[in-house]
Amino acid sequence: MHSDTHAASGLPAAIHPALARALEKKGYETLTPVQLGVLEERCENADLLVSAQTGSGKTVAFGIAIAPTLLSGQDQFLPADTPLALVIAPTRELALQVQRELNWLYGDTGVRTASCVGGMDIRTERRNLERGAHIVVGTPGRLRDHITRRALDLSGIKAVVLDEADEMLDLGFREDLEFILDAAPVERRTLLFSATVPPAIAKLAKTFQRDAVRLTATSATERHADIDYQVMVVAKDEREHAIINTLLYFDQSNAIVFCQTRDAVKHLTARLSNRGFSVVALSGELTQSERTNALQAMRDGRARVCVATDVAARGIDLPNLDLVVHADLPTNPETLLHRSGRTGRAGRKGVCVLIVPQHRRNGASRVLKFANIDAGYRAAPTSADIDAHYNQRILDEAQAISPIQEDEAEMVGRLVESLSAEQLAIAYLRQQRAARPAPEEISDTPVPTGREKGARSGQHDGAPSERGPRKPDMEDGVWFSLSLGRKHRADPKWLLPMICKAGGVTKKDVGSIKIEDTETRFQISGDMAARYAQTLAIGGSGEKGVTITQTGESPDFAPHPKKGKAGYGKRNGKPKSAAGKTKFKPAGNKPRTRRAKGPQGPDFG
Structure with missing residues (x-):
């Protein structure tokens, strides 16, 4: 019977003594919830189904x-002809x-480990397996x-661990996992770690585990406690x-920027490199050595920013990562x-920034709502914000300069x-400013107030138009007509x-x-209408094939070019659909067979 804690370290006595010593050397004084959870008495020798987020300490936990x-009560591993444990992970x-x-956790036990991952020399892996490994x-x-x-x-396997099982299923590894689990002995422990437990994971657990103990490492609110979520609403372009500007504003932090595609990673990496950032990329098109070098550059401080796709960055643990930027929603x-x-690991505070174009604002709100996250809304840092931040950093660094060194005295x-002194x-100020990248100009974008409620009907992609809340008719407004309408896919954006x-x-x-249908009516305020009409008379609309004319009448009462005042929208006093000539068809039911004539939206973005 163990005492409640190890005398030397104060860690729970249920931890094997050799591992407790390794944890103490690493500076562990307390354990995370998932690490404490697996030490509960009900988990001893049991199969485990554990919900644990990345960064919760699950590797140490399993x-x-x-x-x-x-180890079966021994302090040291005996030579192993076949592996005793198998750990399966989604990425190299x-x-x-x-x-x-x-390796460090079992460092005092004489453990031998071997890796078997794609992209590495399979002959070297086979030789390592032949030499004998306790954990593969x-x-x-x-x-x-x-x-x-x-x-x-696998005949000698005593325990199998599936790490980030939900990701492995998402990546299409179900068949491989079933093959491996079928090849392992029936009398074994199976530990399944997953951030979420969707039906596919529950089915896998039911098939390959026996009376698994279910553990939830943290509650939905606790897991976000160390991350400050910020939504930056910006103009589309x-x-x-x-x-x-976000990277410049948080310039003390190591950061990872997530993109959806490999091409986006390549483009953004080149852009940041040209702007003077020490940046590396992680995407599926890189070789294993390139990916390893990129990660090492982040670990040893040669790079401060990593631009990555989701798949390439899965499960990666980068030290001192204080900032996560979602370049794509x-x-x-x-x-x-x-x-x-x-970010936000092991008691460190982290910042997570979502860069959200205005037209995707409510899409971001829905994702945050379903993730049970309360985020603050803010404008992107402006050049003035960054200049103020730079000035404070320059002052702080000057005040922190160490005392004069002997070899500096003469020149000083x-x-x-x-x-x-001035x-x-x-000289010092100009040198410091020259060494820092210049910020980008950001337009004044309205910032939502309060918590966003999600999409509403009648909005484009769940977002209000870029002109803000829908305006009532101006009392002194003058009406103009523009030669684009619904048939040209006209959009306020x-x-x-x-x-x-x-x-x-x-x-x-x-x-x-x-x-x-074929035109758009809009109002210009009375004090600007004459100037607006004069500018049009000189330069036209500025867009090929588009005309803008002054009508002076509200569209609610103005005759339509193709419809008389009486029977507007009707034929012979009946709705058009009743006449059988023009039936209403919801947009989008059938693919377009011919491109609509006239200018298209993107040309005017």
Whole structure:
């Protein structure tokens, strides 16, 4: 019977003594919820189904959970002809990271580990397996390959761990996992770790586990406690500017920026590199050595920013990662949580920023709501914000300068004699500013107040138009007509900038915008209408094939070019659909067979 804690470290006595010593050397004084959970009496020698987020300490958790099973009361491992434990991970990087963690955790036990991952030399892996390994860590496809070639013998396996099982199913590894689990002995422990437990995971657990103990490491609210979520609403064409300014504003932090595609990673990496950031990329098109070098550059400080796709960055643990930027909006809550879980680890505070174009604002609100996350809304840092931040950093760094060194004394004396205090300050300030990248210009974008409620009907992609809340008709407004309507896929998101540009006015000078079938009517404030008409007379609309004319009449009462006043929208006093000539058809039911004539939205964005 163990005492409640180890005398030396104060860690729970249920931890194997050799592992407790390793944890103490690493500075562990307390354990995370998932690590404490696996030590409960009901978990001893049991199969486990554990919900645990990335960064919750789950590698150490399953390491200490399987130690009694593998060591059988011994302090040291005996030579192993066949492996005793198998750990399966979704990606190469995560598998190699798990191997490193287990090596130090089992460092006092004489453990031998081997990795089996795609992208590495399979002959070297086979030789390592032949020499004997107590714990094998690998990815599903490569493990299956070794089993099929009889290089990996699972007959002696006592424990199998599936790490990030939900990700492995998402990546299409179900068949490989079932093959591997079927090849392992029936009398074994199976520990399944997953961020979420959807039906597919529950089915896998029911098939391959026996009376598994269910553990939930943290509650939905607790897991976000160390992450400050911020939503930056930006103009559609200023997304990259906002990313750059965000990185400059949080310039003390190591950061990871998530993109949806490989091409987006390549483009953004090049853009950031040109702007002076020390940046690396992680995407599926890189070789294993390139990915390893990129991760090492982040770990040793040669790089401060990593631009990555979701798949490439799964399970990766980067040290001191204080900032996560979602360059592309996550498609679902699970993706948001997995990405964001790279920061806010082990008691450190982290910041997660979602860069959201205005037209995707309510889409972001829905993802946050389903993820049970309360986020603050803020504008992207402006050049003034970054300049103020730079100035404070320069002042702080100057105050923290260490005392004068012996080899510096002569030159410092000459500078003090030759220059005034003001000249020295100017030289220092200019040198510091020159070493820092210049911020991008960001337009003034309205910031939502309060918690967003999600999409509403009648809005484009669940978002209000860029001109803000729908305006009532201006009392003194003058009506104009623009030769684009619904048949041209007219949309306020690109009509409004066109209207403003054509007459040299701002958004506040534009009132109601009413889109009809073949035209759009809009109001210009009375004090600007004459100037607006004059500008049109000189330069036209500014867009090929588009005309803007002054009508002076509200669309509610003006005759339509193709419809008389009487019977507007009717034929012979009956609705058109009743006449059988023109039936209403919801947009989008059938693919377009011919491109609509006239200018298209993107040309005017």
